[in-house]
Amino acid sequence: MRFRKPSLAAAICLLFSHAAPADVIFLKNGEKLEGVIVREDDEKYVVEVKVSASIRDEKTIPRAEVQRIEKEAADAKAFADIEGLVPAPELLTIKGYEARIEKLEGFLKEYPGSGKEIRVRGMIDVLKQEFAVISLGGIKLGGGMVTAEDYAANAYGYDARISEKRIKDAALRGDLLVALRLFEGYELGFGDAEGRPGLAALMVQVLGAYRANVSASLGSLESRLQERQTGLERMSPEDRARTERAIQEETDNLVRRFADEKTARVKWVTPDAFHKESLDETLRQIAAESGRLEQVTAAPAMPLAEVYRNSWEKLPGGTDEEKKAVLDEAKANKLPDPYLAKLYERAGLPLE
Helix, strand or coil, rough: CCCCCCHHHHHHHHCCCCCCCCCEECCCCCCEEEEHHHHHHCCCEEEEECCCCCCCEEEEEEEHHHEEEECCCHHHHHHHHHHHHCCCCCCHHHHHHHHHHHHHHHHHHHHHCCCHHHHHHHHHHHHHHHHHHHHHHCCEEEEEEEEEHHHHHHHHHHHHHHHHHHHHHHHHHHCHHHHHHHHHHHHHHHCCCCHHHHHHHHHHHHHHHHHHHHHHHHHHHHHHHHHHHHHHHCHHHHHHHHHHHHHHHHHHHHHHHHHHHHHHCCCCCCCCCCCCCHHHHHHHHHHHHHHHCCCCCCCCCHHHHHHHHHHHHHHHCCCHHHHHHHHHHHCCCCCHHHHHHHHHHHHHHCCC
């Protein structure tokens, strides 16, 4: 099947809607073309144009048809590669900030006096302000900066929100198995967090999508095995023997991994499209988990984020007996051990 290339006029219309910088070629017929001149000689220009977000095309323009050219400055091209560095994403690490700042400072060194200098310096200032918070133990979350002091005073709540964000991000990317495994860890560490009901509802949707994917693989398994066998029979004896050995090696690895995960009591085994046992096990776990999560409807009467925060605020003052009473209450509310340890440290008492 042959596809027609977009006409020059159509390409111009498409490209004109993009704000990305480019060379601008003004034609004698009144049209103008935005792109990047990649080659030129005495008779023509070869221009790379962007037809869509993922498709580029080359256009040959005779010099005789060109009225004038406004060339894109080199710094404009370089700036297009770095302008997305700000704002920084949430939960970016110290190394992540350092890498972004280094790229922006590198631009200033390479293009001194650039018309983009003021904007780039402003971007650097924003990143350095955030970096100052991060380097002291703070985080970026919820569109704002959280200082180390604020984080320490609300560690359980912030950690729960971070865990929730990672689960939601995985679900949004379509990494369903990753989302389910992260949620398993979330329930172990933050089973009484305030956001659990909403997250449980999301996971019911994830389970529905995961069930559809796994069921489709299981339903087509027999036909795919037959198709593979038919392909093997069409091969030469040497090629067939080599391919069968590779298939057997892969099958052995799948069987071994499944057995190892079952021995380790992995809740969410790794399913494979050619391994029936892993597909069956995954569907069984999906059914069990769906029924359980559909019963999660209400937040706990006393969210542990509040338990932790109240305990943190009470601990600086008071006698050792009063501090022990606060800590005993936190333990009675089943605050997880890592957060109890933070409270004991704040109280200046040995962990019991």
